[in-house]
Amino acid sequence: MKESEFFQKGLNLEYEGLERVKQAVEAEDYEQAKAELASYIRRTLEPERFFSVPYEEPENVYKLEGETVSQACERVVEDHVMVSVGVPCDFGREKEVDWFANPTYNGYKEWTWQLSRHPEWKMLAHAYRENGDKRYAERTAELFESWYHQAVCPGDEVSGYDTACWRTIECGIRMGANWPYVLFTFYDTEAFTDQVLTDWYISVWEHGNRLYKNCTRGNWLVMEMNGLAQIGILYPQLKESGKWLETAFSRLEEELDRQVYPDGFQYELSTIYHEVVVNNYQRVMEMAQAFAVPVPAGMLKKLENAVMADVKLMMPDGRVPSLNDGNWFSVKHLLERKRRMLPDVPEFLWVSGDGKEGHEPEFHSIAMPYSGFLVMRSGWEPDAVWALFDGAPFGRAHQHEDKLSVLLYAEGKLLLTEGGNYAYDDSPMRRYVLSTRAHNTAMVDGMSQNRRRDYQWNEEEIRQKADLAWNMGPHFEYGESNYREGYGPEVDKRVNHNRCLYFVKNLPEAVGAENHLPVFFLVVDRFEAEEEHTYQALWHVDSENPVISPSGVRFDELQVCVSGRNRKLTVVKGQEEPEWQGFVSISQRQGDYRPVNCVQAEVQAGSVRMVTVLAPGKRQEGGASAAAPEITAVEAGTGISEDTITVILSDGSRLELSEAQMKADR
Secondary structure, three states: OOHHHHHHHHEOOOOOOOHHHHHHHHOOOHHHHHHHHHHHHHHHOOHHHHOOOOOOOOOOOOOOOOOOHHHHHHHHHHHOEEEEOOEEEEOOOOOOOOOOOOOOOOOOHHHHHHHOOOHHHHHHHHHHHHHOOHHHHHHHHHHHHHHHHHOOOOOOOOOOOOOOOOOHHHHHHHHHHHHHHHHHHHOOOOOOOHHHHHHHHHHHHHHHHHHHHOOOOHHHHHHHHHHHHHHHHHOOOEOOHHHHHHHHHHHHHHHHHHHEOOOOOEOOOOHHHHHHHHHHHHHHHHHHHHOOOOOOOOHHHHHHHHHHHHHHHOOOOOEOOOOOOOOOOEHHHHHHHHHHHOOOOHHHHHHHOOOOOOOOOOOOOEEEOOOOEEEEEOOOOOOOOEEEEEOOOOOOOOOOOOOOOEEEEEOOEEEEOOOOOOOOOOOHHHHHHHOHHHOOOEEEOOEOEOOOOOOOOOHHHHHOOOOOEEEEOOOEEEEEEEEOOOEOOOOEOOOEEEEEEEEEOOOOHHHOHHHOOOOEEEEEEEEEOOOOEEEEEEEEEOOOOOEEEOOEEEOOOEEEEEOOOOOEEEEEEOEOOOOOEOEEEOOOOOOOEEEOEEEEEEEEEOOEEEEEEEEEOOOOOOOHHHOOOOEEEEEEOOOOOOOEEEEEEOOOOEEEEEHHHHHOOO
């Protein structure tokens, strides 16, 4: 956008305080107009309002591992080394940053995209507020002008998903998270000259226009509208700011109903993007409050429901599980910030205040009937037993092929884990974490689930309950769901997989309460097909020293027993050929993963029932006689209509269980 066009069409020259800018523009003296605009900005910006909102550390990996903020600032200022997605690029002290560069070994596109989110600009601004080092202001101004002149804003016809520097997700993040902090820090420094401030406001107008005309959908739309709303709040002198603000609030209010299930989980069913959405609402709401701008009345109550989803999912160690493209976020950390927006919710106070405020949730186990997750827990203590059963729909985006998967936390750790989330590249590890192979569910004929091929999201799905049945009785808890959408590239739909998960938590006397067994889980898989197939149930066990026996596999902290005489048991760890198996991602950085044991329980049949016992507990030293008996085997009929299950203990006793009775426990 040319300067003259901005002053004539982008700036509201009738806005109070811009009278001298208007005079200069009418005289076509644009050098004077820039000087008057910059003077106005320096007089009227209100940093005390802006900085009433606490600092939020930038997202994304813009520092090297182990690097302090001070070291990172010096790297950017003196060495001209930039980091994106954890990968450095040395541009040399005498050279500008190339904002279209990509130093990754495989052309990982996220490097270039995330570089233009400018987290290090905000880092430099925050450090400047603490130490007043004018080099930080000078370097930030240099980086801005370099980016502004290289990364030319595209025309209205260019999709929000396109370009290296102007995708609308980056526009939203720049406007709604990083750029405002930079402006309110450096606006009155020598480095932010009249020209820099004018270019800044021109670029902000370009951001607003692009976000208004080229917005997308999903979590991107929420980030985009946060950015657009903050332009409306912080740059009211722009001619379109009122329209942009009204549009952003309207779309944000609509998206809460469009994106959040009635049970509180965002429709991508990812713990990362659930937090992204909630966090962006908080950003705009807090900024609006700081500048006395009213927000839609019903927004806060709907957000409380979304924040409660983290409490529902929380593991005993205080983290949420990494669902789909998710993360193992600390709920306490998340809620410390949410308490500013929702200060009086007793469950949030209890979690964020280490149990010293509020009260613990009234529930232990809980079903999320719309998003399709069932959480079973023995209590809220740090040493509690927790399991998650996935009966969820495919979700709106960022999905993994993991229907019917189970996670298990016991013995103070996540014993049943999964592949997790990994860098958004095209590596074997990325393909692995997306596939069924990386999850605790089942494959058919070596093939993964394949809902992705034919799936299309319909908006009415947000109000539909998932395929999930459950009951929570005093002795047994139960969850059940089905996978019918097919396996493999051709989506063979002739196999139906039904899975029931039973939490045996308090055995009634009739089946052996005198044995004082700790809690355990029963997983009942029913595969139904007209032709014979190879079914392979997978269990990713984050415990060591597996010992395979005829009845199952014993690890240091978990016993896995599988029924059936003709099934085959193997343990795989860190395998790359013939296919990847037995890995977990440590972070989203490329190359950041480790091996983990994976039990493969395989059977060939047409229709068949397979029963698996998951019994947490440390391996007993000195034999079973030294402690209470432990589970050593499970027996069950293979017919899919069979009901009974026999659990065999190390002292020779047998527990006779009925699926019907466990389901109906009252």
